[in-house]
C-alpha cells in the first residue's frame with residue numbers, strides 16, 4: 001500500500017482510539033441547548049457535526065490544523081520560483097496533520113498525475129448536453145459519469161469488510177481529485193473555446209496543470225490558481241457543500257456520488273454561485289452607470305437600488321464569519337502585488353469601502369463584511385477569464401480537497417448514518433400547549 005495511505009491510516013487509528021476513550025468518559029456531557037428559533041432558522045450556531053479538516057472562527061476565519069490563511073501562505077511548500085502555497089500540500093495537511101516536506105508534495109503531485117486519466121465516455125456524456133448548459137451542471141454530469149470508476153462502489157457490490165471502507169474511499173478520493181481538473185477544463189474549453197482541448201503537462205503541479213489545461217499559461221495565473229485552490233478548499237463542516245457531501249456519504253454513497261451532491265449545493269447563489277453573481281452584478285452596474293470606474297457615491301446608490309429590489313448584495317455577509325473574510329484579504333494582497341492599477345480590482349476595493357456601512361445600516365445583516373466570493377472574479381477577469389458563469393466550477397475543483405478529505409476521515413473513523421430528528425409545526429404547537437411531554441410526540 002502507498003506510504004501516503006499508510007500514514008493516513010496511522011493518524012486515523014490514533015484519533016479513532018482517542019475518540020473512543022473520550023466518548024466512554026464524556027459521552028453524556030451536554031454541549032449546549034437548542035432553541036426553537038434555531039431549528040426554524042437554518043440551525044445557526046448549533047454544534048452538531050464533527051469535521052476534522054478545518055475549524056472556522058467567526059473573527060479569525062478558517063484554520064487548518066490551527067493555522068490561519070496567512071500562516072498557511074507562509075508555511076506550506078511552494079512551487080519552484082513561486083510564492084503561493086501548493087494545494088497538494090494543504091490536502092496533505094488535512095489528511096496527515098502536518099506540514100509536508102517539498103519531497104512529500106512532489107510525491108503527492110506525481111501520484112495525482114499517475115491517476116489523472118479520464119475515460120472518453122465521460123467527455124461523451126458531457127458532450128451530449130446542450131452547449132449552453134450551465135458549467136456547473138456540465139461539471140457535475142462529468143463527475144456522475146465518472147462514478148462508474150468508483151472503487152468503493154465496486155468493492156461494496158462485491159461485499160467488503162467495513163474495516164476497509166477508508167482505503168477504498170481514499171482510493172476514490174485520490175482518483176477523483178486527480179481527474180477533476182480535466183473534467184473542469186473540458187467544460188471551459190468546450191463551452192467557451194470552441195472545444196479546442198489543451199493536453200495536460202505532466203511536469204506541472206496540480207493547480208498549474210489545471211491553469212494550463214484551461215488555456216492560461218501565464219505564470220501569474222498559475223500562481224493565482226494555486227492560491228485560489230488553497231483558499232476555497234474547505235470551510236469546516238456545516239456549510240452547504242461540505243455538509244451535503246458528508247450527509248450523502250453517511251449513507252455509504254461512494255465519493256463520486258457524495259461529492260456530486262455537495263457540488264449541487266455549491267451551485268446555489270447563496271453559496272458558491274455567489275462568485276459569478278458578484279461579477280455579473282459589477283458588470284451590470286458598470287453598464288448602467290456607463291463607467292468602468294464608478295465612484296463610491298455611484299456604488300452606494302447602486303447598492304441601495306439592489307436592496308430596494310429585494311436582492312442581496314452578492315459577496316457580502318456570512319452565516320458564521322463576523323469580520324472581513326481572510327480569504328478576501330489574501331486575494332486583495334495578491335491584487336495589490338500583481339495588478340494594483342486594474343480598474344475592476346479597484347472597483348472591488350471601492351465596493352469594500354462602501355458596502356459594509358450600508359448593510360450595517362439595515363440593522364438586520366449580522367455580518368456586513370465581504371466573503372471569499374467578493375474578490376475572486378475580478379482577479380480572474382484581469383487575466384482574461386471573463387466567463388463568469390464558469391467561476392463556480394473553479395470553486396468546486398478546489399472544494400474537492402476539503403470535502404473529500406473529510407469523507408476519508410468519516411470512513412476511517414466509522415462515522416454512522418446521519419439522521420437527525422425533525423418535527424412538524426403542529427407537533428411544536430402541541431408541545432408548546434403542553435398537550436404532550438416531549439417535542440415530537
Ligand code: CMX
Nearest residue numbers: 270271272274312313314315316317318319364365366371
Ligand atoms: N445583502 C443583503 N441582505 C443580506 C446580505 C447581503 N449580502 N446578507 C444578509 N442579508 C440579509 C438576509 O437576507 C436576511 O434578511 P431577511 O431577514 O429579510 O431574510 C438578514 O440579512 C439576516 O441574514 P444573516 O443572518 O446576516 O445571514 P444568513 O446567515 O442568513 O445568510 C448569507 C448568510 C451568506 C446567505 C447571506 O449573507 C447572503 O445572502 N449573502 C450574499 C450571498 C453570498 O455572498 N453568498 C456567499 C457566501 C460564501 C460562500 O458560501 O461562498
